[in-house]
Amino acid sequence: xxxxxxxxxxxxxxxxxxxxxPAEARLxxxxxxxxxxxxxxxxxxxxxxxxxxxxxNFNGHYRVASWGCxxxxxxxxxxxxxxxxxxxxxxxAESCWAPDGDEGAGRDWFTFRLWSSLLYLHTCDPSTDGRxxxxxxxxxxxxxGTLQLLRTEALP
Numbered sequence: 677x678x679x680x681x682x683x684x685x686x687x688x689x690x691x692x693x694x695x696x697x698p699a700e701a702r703l704x705x706x707x708x709x710x711x712x713x714x715x716x717x718x719x720x721x722x723x724x725x726x727x728x729x730x731x732x733n734f735n736g737h738y739r740v741a742s743w744g745c746x747x748x749x750x751x752x753x754x755x756x757x758x759x760x761x762x763x764x765x766x767x768x769a770e771s772c773w774a775p776d777g778d779e780g781a782g783r784d785w786f787t788f789r790l791w792s793s794l795l796y797l798h799t800c801d802p803s804t805d806g807r808x809x810x811x812x813x814x815x816x817x818x819x820x821g822t823l824q825l826l827r828t829e830a831l832p
Contacts, residue, residue, distance in 0.1 A: 697794040697817050703737035707757035717762040720751065724762060728755050735793045735818050740786060748773055748800075750785055754818065763822060772800035774809040783810050783831075793818040798831065 710728045712721035720743065727741035734740045734754065742752040748771045754763045769785060787796040794817055798810035813831055816823040 693815075694789050694792040694794050697792050699734075699736035699789075699791050699793055700738075701736050702790075703732050703757050707731065707737075708760040710755050710762045711760045712762065716764050717753075720753070720764075724753060724755065727753075728757060732757055733790055734788045734795065736790065738818065740788055740795070742785060752785075754823070756821075761821065769797060769799050770802060771798075771809050772802060772804065772811070774807060795823065 707728055710717065710721075710724045712718050712724055717724060723743045724741060727739055730739065732739055737756065737758045739755040739757055740752065741755055742750045745751045745768050749768050751768050752765045755761075756763075771785070783798055785798055787798075788794065794815070797814045797816065798812070799814065800809060800811045804811050808831070810831055812828060814828045815826045817826055818824075
């Protein structure tokens with residue numbers, strides 16, 4: 677019973693946190709194709725173009741895109757569907773291989789909203805004991821074309 681109450685309170689607090697960081701304006705016209713003309717964006721051009729076609733899923737007119745880079749690893753990017761600008765994460769995100777009994781196994785890599793500029797990235801420190809898929813939540817806000825880290829916290 678106490679665990680259920682804690683879960684409900686934590687869910688309500690997260691919803692309030694997303695509301696505290698409103699989104700930029702929604703996309704009102706056709707999305708601009710991502711600029712994949714150089715660098716890492718060119719390397720991942722196919723997945724970035726496919727993701728852009730799916731439309732906005734974050735912060736009004738952005739798309740959070742991710743793709744696998746091996747076992748328990750993803751590369752990820754944020755696409756500005758208004759300008760075509762591509763922001764690529766500086767490093768891949770990692771999870772841990774956890775047993776079937778992991779309570780947080782239903783958690784995804786990300787939590788974000790179309791109506792908010794807040795983004796949670798869930799990762800795992802590989803030096804942990806490996807009993808959880810994700811051990812850490814990094815909380816970011818999208819500001820002036822980049823992610824700003826607000827805090828990093830251990831996951832229950």
